[in-house]
Amino acid sequence: MTIKIVIADDNSFIREGMKIILSTYGDFEVLATLNDGQEAVDYCKWNKVDIALLDVRMPNMNGVEATKLIAEQTVTKPVILTTFDDDEYIFDAIKNGAKGYLLKNTEPERIREAIKSVYHGNTVMQDVVLDKLKSNMDGSKKDEHKIDASLFTEREMGIMALIAKGYSNKSIAKQLFISEGTVANHITSILGKTGLEHRTQIAIYYLTGSVG
Template identity: 75%
Template sequence: MTGKDSRNKEVTSQHMKIKVIIADDNSFIREGLKIILSTYEEFEVLDTVSDGNEAVNYCQKHEVDIALLDVRMPNMNGGEATKRITEQTNTKPIILTTFDDDEYILDAIKNGAKGYLLKNNDPEQIRDAMKSVFRGNSIIQDVILEKIKSNLTAVNTETETIIDLTGFTEREREIMALIAKGYSNKAISKELFISEGTVANYITSILGKTGLEHRTQIAIYYLTGKVD
């Protein structure tokens, strides 16, 4: 590839917008998000819808990169919409909700949500998270992960749940524990003095053994012992 071709490819990639839909039954939030995201040149808000069923139908008929979904919506909630969108389309669902929706967190993540964010975030944080998910990462806020952990710890204490990790190597168990604490691959590599590539290889092995799809599900598996 010549220098000119490389520059042209770079310019083209810079002008490729991330195609987004917003699903929320609150019209004020829906339109507010649309206005905010439209101010960023990297996003194109294709449409806004008011429930999960409409979101699924839209993603089935159009090329959508990211679906921002509230969890509490009429006709179909965000968790069920996430499941159908993940199974039937190439769209990446992100849950964008309020803090009191914690009862839906596990279902949404198990159903394939690539992100779980709070509505009270700064717009720049939401933008960065969306871009990260678009690039193939999974994002879950520390406060959400901590809430999951505290809730699950309480449940595990009551039921005396014992997690069987005998099928994993010692290094895999170490990495699972750090993922459950919210560590990134980079942070794990520094903690264990191994390369990020090695961390990624271990995570691939863990996903293969559990049948899970991404690191957030690994965290839940480590805390609960449940795959689904």
Template identity: 75%
Template sequence: MEHHSSSHVPRIKVLIADDNPFVREGLRIILSTYDEFDVAATVGDGKEAVEYCRHHEVDVALLDVRMPNMNGVEATKLLCEQTKTKPLILTTFDDDEYILDAIQYGAKGYFLKNTDPERIREAIKAVYHGQVVMQEIVMDKIKSNLKEETEAAPKIDKSLFTERELDIMALIAKGLSNKEIAKQLFLSEGTVANYITSILDKTGLQHRTQIAVYYLTGKVG
């Protein structure tokens, strides 16, 4: 297959925020090898990240969870409120309690720091194009963390939703795909998608992962 130069395609402006200079620099070097990215800046904490994105155009911000002055979760919240930048969380395995908050605040996904560069590249591109990227391994960890809570009654205001919507939310919280939900409830996938749209409208949430967290914690961010 012939590779044409992608100079006419606008490059995705990326900001990297991590308090570890090794990780920061490593990511910068990796992303700079791909011609679809333009690393706009590298910063050491969430505060600098928000400050930079408020004054410069940044498409996607890679945010470490734990940083001094302002962590990646707080930075996610502010970036979503004050800028058009899409936050993508960089995480290690022991950050899962923060990940839930980050998703609630509008993070567009997350991946582990030791992820293969090609997957990081795909994740940034997907987020840039409006998708939500959740690495399965992290999703599974969240699900197992929430398993205990799932047994308890959901913490949401049930009066807001129809019986059918509550059924669907419960299944999303168990990690089922639309296809699996459709099969279990004898509905078409289109109908399930319509219910999910209705749930998102009622809650003001943006995607199904947020529905799962909301159903289990009662928090909308």
């Protein structure tokens, strides 16, 4: 199965360089390189795209806004590929449905594995991104959870923690020695208690206490 990708970045050197790198892998097909978020949204609406790699800072429509529209209106999975200069956008991007948040200086092989992981249903955030997210939320202490643990069972808390680390249902089931069906039931319960709609929102909720 070939994973079909588009790359949106207003820096032509970066987007064309990324296209060259990803095209060396036989399991990827780069369908298009685009200049901004609006172009990415339009392309994903009219073409079968598996993964959209989006920069954050782009003219006309930035990557955070594009992420929301792509997640809501297409079957494409948006992945943010950006720099730490854009770290203030991490929360909004993931809240808007980003399935991954990677740094541009990541080694190509790791980007490749991240794209494949997202394609197979996982959420991928590098540890440095997660740490950045935790440390910057309202100046709170890094190890302090804001969520009301009394609302959840111990098992639900454990599952939320693993979701926040990007684990799939299958991986969570293996980690906790329970069935995938049981994991799904717990996630349904978590969504019901929080009013959230999907896994990436659970990850943000677990890390920040906000249902956004």
